């Protein structure tokens with residue numbers, strides 16, 4: 001059956017649909033030896049589809065896993081600066097998996113990786129508002145006024161943040177610890193929100209995505225998601 005090329009490419013697990021569109025536009029995709037056009041459909045059983053020269057295959061099983069990302073790794077498939085990649089932490093025989101969303105180089109914690117392009121897109125889409133919870137350590141004291149600002153909305157250069165939830169606040173010495181749950185995911189959002197209320201972030205760890213929690217997974221370790229995890233995760237995305 002014919003399907004749009006970008007959909008086929010993401011279903012094969014090679015890359016996301018958006019990235020596939022980019023590749024098609026850049027002339028890196030061929031169908032039966034000729035350059036593919038964006039919007040074109042093909043039958044994967046009949047056509048020979050190549051992406052950057054690599055033959056598209058559909059025999060890798062769908063895999064989704066969670067990783068406890070340590071600091072000092074980037075959430076990307078390659079890096080011009082040669083920094084360590086989160087995929088370096090996974091055995092090669094799992095095949096190519098790509099991260100759903102990003103954690104900063106200096107952020108640790110729960111990261112989902114998958115070769116299921118459709119799931120990746122659904123979880124990452126802002127429309128689905130999958131909540132994310134972070135354990136935050138800041139320098140300074142999270143007083144009532146700062147907490148209220150974080151919860152009701154902080155004005156950042158890209159606009160006011162949506163309502164958020166702060167919980168489990170505690171302090172030790174010059175620092176405070178708390179959990180922050182966001183329903184949106186802008187670039188470096190937690191760090192920017194905390195900085196905007198005068199609390200520089202000293203440590204940041206994502207501990208939950210929707211109903212999926214990091215639990216006691218060790219730093220640098222991963223586990224495959226179970227069917228039940230996936231059902232709950234999809235429910236968190238309203239799917």
Ligand code: URA
Pocket residue numbers: 102103104107187188189190191192204
């Ligand atoms: N917010 C941040 O500031 N950084 C992350 O990595 C994730 C959320």
